[in-house]
Amino acid sequence: QSVLTQPPSASGTPGQRVTISCSGSSSNIGSNTVNWYQQLAGTAPKLLIYSNNQRPSGVPDRFSGSKSGTSASLAISGLQSEDEADYYCAAWDDSLNGPVFGGGTKLTVL
Amino acid sequence: EVQLVESGGGLVKPGGSLRLSCAASGFTFSTYGMNWVRQAPGRGLEWVSSISSSSSYIYYADSVKGRFTISRDNAKNSLYLQMNSLRAEDTAVYYCARPRGVGSFDIWGQGTMVTVSS
Numbered sequence: 001q002s003v004l005t006q007p008p009s010a011s012g013t014p015g016q017r018v019t020i021s022c023s024g025s026s027s028n029i030g031s032n033t034v035n036w037y038q039q040l041a042g043t044a045p046k047l048l049i050y051s052n053n054q055r056p057s058g059v060p061d062r063f064s065g066s067k068s069g070t071s072a073s074l075a076i077s078g079l080q081s082e083d084e085a086d087y088y089c090a091a092w093d094d095s096l097n098g099p100v101f102g103g104g105t106k107l108t109v110l
Numbered sequence: 111e112v113q114l115v116e117s118g119g120g121l122v123k124p125g126g127s128l129r130l131s132c133a134a135s136g137f138t139f140s141t142y143g144m145n146w147v148r149q150a151p152g153r154g155l156e157w158v159s160s161i162s163s164s165s166s167y168i169y170y171a172d173s174v175k176g177r178f179t180i181s182r183d184n185a186k187n188s189l190y191l192q193m194n195s196l197r198a199e200d201t202a203v204y205y206c207a208r209p210r211g212v213g214s215f216d217i218w219g220q221g222t223m224v225t226v227s228s
Contacts, residue, residue, distance in 0.1 A: 002154055035214035044205055044218040045155065056216060088155055092213035098169055099213040101155040
């Protein structure tokens, strides 16, 4: 059971905008920044969003992140087939003294 | 090119030991803290352990505390994870990961599979 809570699945059609939610508590999301990772099938995770809403170099601006209180969300606009992947949220947890992850959301592009 | 390459995974019996290695290249390894993160088959990501750049600060997840030992050799640009008293629930792909700020990891290795089974 993961510390952060994500929906197990999400879907959309090409061109649509989809959002993935991530819920935590005061010891993690409530007091620290949120990061998002994309994991394509059979590959290592890739940092997609850091510090709530910052994109590393090379990540398209179709991906955006936001945070409010103890929740965060990842939005993907102009959905493309290559966006089909697992998405994980993560944040530092002050109680556990380490980073914690969500259980992951499998995004299907219909 | 910034790169992390893990090795040392394999099949081990419950109660056995294994030592994972992670070779870093393309960046100044000695200035970064490093981490191990694992992913059980079909499951999500779980942080395992972290070590500061000079090995002064070391942290473990409760699930591995007392059984796993993280270490590094800055002269060899290498990170290690000594895993003892292995259990079936330790079966996972183990990734080494470089941090980018607090709680995020911007560089990941390809992972090495550890299977604990009799």
